[in-house]
Amino acid sequence: MTRALVILLALSGSLTSLQAAQAASSFEIADATREAYSRINPEVTREQRAEALRGRSLLRQSWVVPPAQDIEIAGLGPLYNQLSCLSCHPKNGRGQPPENPQQAMRSMLVRLSLPGLDSHGGSLPHPVYGNQLNEQGVPGVSGEGSVRVDYREERVTLPDGETVSLRTPRYQFADLQYGPLGGDVQFSPRVGPPVFGLGLLEAVSDQTILQLAEAGRQQGVNGHPNYVWDAERQRPAIGRFGLKANVATLRQQIAGAFIGDMGITSSLHPKENCTAAQIACKQSPSARQPELTDAQLDAVLGYLRLLQVPARRNADDPMVRQGEQTFIAIGCAACHAPVLTTGEFPDLPALSGQTIHPYTDLLLHDMGDGLADRRPDYQAGGREWRTPPLWGIGLLERINEHSYFLHDGRARNLTEAVLWHGGEALPARQRFAGLTAQKRRAVIRFLESL
């Protein structure tokens, strides 16, 4: 079966039979426990598994402020958000926003930029604060400030009379230690997204992504890839990672998170995350150069690439099946592509040719004013976001003990998340709102089966 046919069949609704016909990927695991986001594919060599376990340790590691005796795990800061990858990706899953202004952002951060583009067409970092507000500083270095969030509720009445309250976040910067941000600052709050299945998404070919864009146009949506700067290969490439698909490879995404979130340098980001105005930051010692060695970076990469994804559950439940059919019928699957096949992936052949069910097209879509952050990033506009994968979404509450969705966690459940869709997704959202309550519940039940 050709890749294009897989995609078109998926979008045309022949999904269930299609899925049944596909051999199960070794990257899908029937596991609904609280460890379901943390399973390493067992069908790998002993060496690959050993490297993945080393990567798992690093991902779980709380990092140490230098100077330190434990040089292998030292390098936190001078400016940082959290001590550990797991802070924002608990159990490899999703972070959550503060509930009120008294609470700090513990698994969430705020990206910053000014209008304009950097030399490669990406967002233009703030000259003083960089491209992310680091709320923490090592001893002797002031954290950059903090962001407080509160919410305003607005009740939405659906056509059948059911009401849903949606909350709009309101952000305030506080205790800014390096001067005002300025009136033209662009900012984008982000909750830490899940980190499983990323190897599979990396193995989806450019050709497939372009075919998905074309197939989407036939379905009435206008998704497009984000062409970004691939810093390792020194050339433009299709972006896959980050909430705006602004990073080309998983290795770069990992290295970006280490420097941006924890202030840990690597060969891809050899300089500490201090701007010229941050004197104490610049004078603060590094642990070594780089703080995250290439071997460590590759171990984390190996771990994330080998993480399995939870298989669907209760697929034969009549309500789930009804919800799945409705999900396709109202147009959700136009962007949340149910079935993809990975391409050739020489870096890790185990990822090649896998039939996967990520429910994403890896494309950018206009999601409307309601979700807009108004912070462009390469070709991603201020209203655009990459379609987030939905696999494993039904286990979120069990594993991460909350049900906050969307890029900033404003949605408190899946229904709210759907009702926040706008822009290109507005017709699908309106069709969802126009369903009977029973059919809406079926769609949610389907999502909970993922």
Add this chain to the structure above:
Amino acid sequence: MKNLRLLFGLIISLSAFPAVAKEKLTVLTAYPEDVVSRFETAFERAYPDIDLVVLWRMPHDALPYLSQPKQGGVDVYWSASLGNFMVLKNQGAWQKLGISRQGLADQLGALPLADPDGFFCATETAGYGFAVNPAYLQSHGLPTPKTWQDLADARYQGHLALPVPSRVGFAPMMIDSVLQQYGWDQGWAILAGIAANARLAESGATFITDSIGSGERGIGPAIDFFTASAIANGAPLQFVYPEPAAYSPAHIAITAASQHTDAARQFVAFVLSDAGQKRLFHPDIRKLPVRAAVYADKPDGYYNPFAAADLHPVVYDPVHALPRLALNNALFDRLFTDHHPRLQTLWQKLRTHEAAGKDERLAKIRQLLTAVPVDAKTAENPAMQQIFADRSTDAKAEAKARMLEQSWRQEIDSRYAEAEHLLKQLEP
């Protein structure tokens, strides 16, 4: 459809507003993120006027950090490192906790839960025992072990994973607990039998859980919370506490240099409160509270060390163990790690002959394989203990330690050679 209109965009006040001044409290710990994040969140909710900043260091790195002037700006040290708390107490690094201990026991059998001078106290404890894969045991027809002595039984040969104490952080006290429970000579003899049955593991406790969970081995001596957490998260494992169980407590102290004593006391009191102690029940933490009353609300099947101690009083005292842990580690490596394949071959032959029948030489061979080159009295000698405790930081101590180890090697090699010779005599 006016109610279906999408809502408004982001709202921001770009004129940064001054936040209500919070008192900054710095806590140094070696707890993993799963523990830290839950206490951070809960404490923030209880005390929104305190800004909790967490720093992380392993115990060996925390000691010099807390010994520097102003103690690195740390207000509270919270870690499972009794040695650090005692050394730093002697340096005058702590101030009195000054909190109510109502509802908190000072002892769990022989295990002290509070510094007698009030400078630090236990906040939780963890038990040593056996991570067990019940399906593995069933498929191999093996009974569930109940004691350390059980693990030395020949039927468990090839079915254990044993952490090496010089490489795995929790293991030194676990190994010493066997020596305290059974006595020096018998303890090492039991450990020799266990080592003969085991694959030696030089990675951490998650490796033990991985190894047992995957069915690579069926039993792994370990500290409880890794396995208990894995079980709570769905792993088909079991954790067996030997009777009596031994425990490793974690402690908390307020630094002498702290300028935030009230906030520090609030944090300590929160960790020890009902609410704080019940946090330890979380599936991702699974530590054992030191406030006995909270066990009334424990999850089903949760181990209660206070109830267990009523039946089998705790005999293990980690304070007694601390000075000799480095010596133990060196002995373990010279006895077992250095000779492991040879050791296993010798034990396999010995057991084969023992199963086949009696021969007076077998007792001698067993004695040769279980003897330890340092007697109990020497092991208690503070000068001897200090040589090994100081070897990583003192070149002279390292030289002395190497000389002693060389003599042990010769003695062990001689014994093994004699055992090999006797076993050869027994061959038909």
